[in-house]
Amino acid sequence: MADTYDVESVRALFPAARRMTYLDSAFQTPMSVPVRTAIESFLEESSTQAGPKSVWLEEAERVRTQVAALFHASPAEIAFTKNTSEAMNIAASALPLRPGENVLMVQGDHPNNAYAFLNLKRKGVELRFIPMLPVMNADSFRPHIDSKTRAISMSYVTFHAGHRFDVASVGALCRERRLDFVVDVMQAVGVVPIDVRKIGATFVGCGTHKGLLVPHGLGLLWWDSHHTEMEPAYLATASLANAPADLIANPDDLTLAASAKRFELGNLNLLGIRALGAALDLIARVGVEAICAHCFDLGDRLIEGLEALDVGLVGPRERRHRAPHIIVAALDPVSWAADLAREGIRVSPERGGIRLSLGMFNDASDIARFLDVMRRRAGR
Numbered sequence: 001m002a003d004t005y006d007v008e009s010v011r012a013l014f015p016a017a018r019r020m021t022y023l024d025s026a027f028q029t030p031m032s033v034p035v036r037t038a039i040e041s042f043l044e045e046s047s048t049q050a051g052p053k054s055v056w057l058e059e060a061e062r063v064r065t066q067v068a069a070l071f072h073a074s075p076a077e078i079a080f081t082k083n084t085s086e087a088m089n090i091a092a093s094a095l096p097l098r099p100g101e102n103v104l105m106v107q108g109d110h111p112n113n114a115y116a117f118l119n120l121k122r123k124g125v126e127l128r129f130i131p132m133l134p135v136m137n138a139d140s141f142r143p144h145i146d147s148k149t150r151a152i153s154m155s156y157v158t159f160h161a162g163h164r165f166d167v168a169s170v171g172a173l174c175r176e177r178r179l180d181f182v183v184d185v186m187q188a189v190g191v192v193p194i195d196v197r198k199i200g201a202t203f204v205g206c207g208t209h210k211g212l213l214v215p216h217g218l219g220l221l222w223w224d225s226h227h228t229e230m231e232p233a234y235l236a237t238a239s240l241a242n243a244p245a246d247l248i249a250n251p252d253d254l255t256l257a258a259s260a261k262r263f264e265l266g267n268l269n270l271l272g273i274r275a276l277g278a279a280l281d282l283i284a285r286v287g288v289e290a291i292c293a294h295c296f297d298l299g300d301r302l303i304e305g306l307e308a309l310d311v312g313l314v315g316p317r318e319r320r321h322r323a324p325h326i327i328v329a330a331l332d333p334v335s336w337a338a339d340l341a342r343e344g345i346r347v348s349p350e351r352g353g354i355r356l357s358l359g360m361f362n363d364a365s366d367i368a369r370f371l372d373v374m375r376r377r378a379g380r
């Protein structure tokens with residue numbers, strides 16, 4: 001396996017990777033040195049100069065441009081949110097849905113995506129959960145669409161089994177049937193290349209504490225700005241096209257910003273945005289394609305090792321259907337999570353298995369260490 005980038009120099013930027021075998025990036029990634037340095041610089045500015053906020057706001061616009069590059073989008077289509085849940089709720093409540101209409105979702109999808117849409121039941125909108133199959137594409141949804149279906153929402157990569165669903169084919173179906181399409185890319189972002197136009201979504205949302213390497217509390221929303229009919233459920237000065245210069249609310253002009261700022265509320269998480277800028281610099285230096293290829297290689301090695309021990313997978317095995325970095329081994333979640341923790345190996349218990357998840361800093365030694373423990377336990 002030839003590394004596609006200098007993994008060891010990236011690994012050196014993640015101190016936690018030296019202290020433990022970290023196979024839990026689908027839960028959260030450990031903090032890297034550049035992100036820590038960025039946060040410390042913000043704290044220093046904050047404590048010695050109290051800002052200046054105007055400089056921080058200019059920085060937020062630069063980071064917005066970095067996010068746009070990551071998504072292959074325009075900065076005007078990016079809003080900062082608090083997390084995935086907020087992004088999904090903003091999207092769900094912006095869809096122009098009427099009582100009696102329905103939205104299709106996938107049974108067992110992440111609850112933070114599902115509840116955003118279940119909340120629409122209050123408006124008389126019906127949520128229809130379709131079965132989660134090992135492969136989900138346009139054909140999985142097509143039979144469930146009827147004359148009242150208005151939207152589909154789904155995760156690109158599943159958190160509990162590492163499926164990587166064919167969102168582009170679902171997006172094409174949505175365009176053909178004039179449906180809105182909302183995609184949760186939380187488990188994909190930073191590891192799987194994302195081109196929002198190829199997905200063909202109306203909204204794409206995520207948090208930044210997994211593949212985007214930022215502490216909790218910052219999220220992102222991409223909005224296809226052709227959809228000017230999408231309006232925010234909440235309103236703040238930031239959402240307006242013409243914010244009042246005298247800071248006295250003007251009841252006669254509630255024109256929404258033409259950009260995705262219409263979905264932003266009040267002051268931004270400027271500390272998190274500083275951290276995101278540093279994280280995106282690091283990710284761009286390595287390249288998402290390279291991170292993806294590296295995780296696929298490590299993932300293959302992990303799967304082969306598990307199979308040699310007769311341990312099956314909960315999710316898909318084939319590269320074309322699986323996420324590069326999420327492998328769920330069919331092991332008793334409770335006892336194995338505790339055993340591995342005792343061995344200094346960080347994983348997550350998931351539905352029906354132990355989730356092993358990779359980041360840009362993992363290397364072959366992490367896989368070897370995990371498999372050694374497995375072999376020892378199996379008496380091999």
Ligand SMILES: Cc1ncc(COP(=O)(O)O)c(C=O)c1O
Nearest residue numbers: 083084085110112155159186207
């Ligand atoms: C697919 C998916 N969506 C959403 C979330 C989390 O939502 P939030 O960012 O709101 O905490 C996770 C994991 O934490 C996830 O795996």
